[in-house]
Amino acid sequence: MPGDRLTRADLSAGSLQVAPLLLGAVLVHHDGVARVAVRLTEVEAYTGSADPGSHAHRGRTPRTQVMFGPPGHLYVYFSYGMHWCANVVCGPDGEAAAELLRAGEVIEGLDVARGRRPTARVDADLARGPARLAAALGIGRDQNGADLCAPAATLWLEPPDAGRVPGRQTLTGPRVGVSGPGGDARTFPWRFWTADEPTVSTYRPGTPRRRRAGTGGRLSGAGDADREVGRDERTATP
DNA sequence: GTTCCGATTCCCT
């Protein structure tokens, strides 16, 4: 039987407020054939169109229109020519706040998830990383814009099960992979994860962009100005 | 129309 679900009201308070609510919550995808559920262990906040690390920073475009829409919808984007990543829109209509789902633990549909992620060597790797999480859940282009709060949703969020998952410490640190200009926006502890979780993806600072493969392309980016942003701060917030 | 580059992952050293 289906458990409780997070409501649009739950998901409308903005990315920094919603982040702790999502840790431990369970994202379920029932595509009509298979059902896979992932308990979220790591999320990352994107605060809106003023956030230089966000896709929404350049304003509303066809790609980012879902982010600018009402909360409770899934924003799915394509990255590096091969990966899909999923975000939960969690701010008022027009604000473009969203939460990137970075990692989780597959707690239901393990066999299906293993089939979708054949390269994972251990189950903890099935959804460790944003693109891996999307793959394990079967999330792709078709799920962009999905309403997680609709009565007939095939993709939805269930709140943390306090009985099964004992209270764990929530830690925060700088976001992953956000590079370039942005100053404080790069270093604010807008990444949230659950302590002592093997499914949390390893921290990597914003990547200094490399020379383009093969074609003698120029060295892109800001060169030496693009140095490491910060270490894993491990700021405890009980 | 063309170019640049990414909220990544995987494989090899």
Next chain:
DNA sequence: GGGAATCGGAACC
């Protein structure tokens, strides 16, 4: 720890 794979969005000419 480093490099390649791969394609769509957005900027630029």
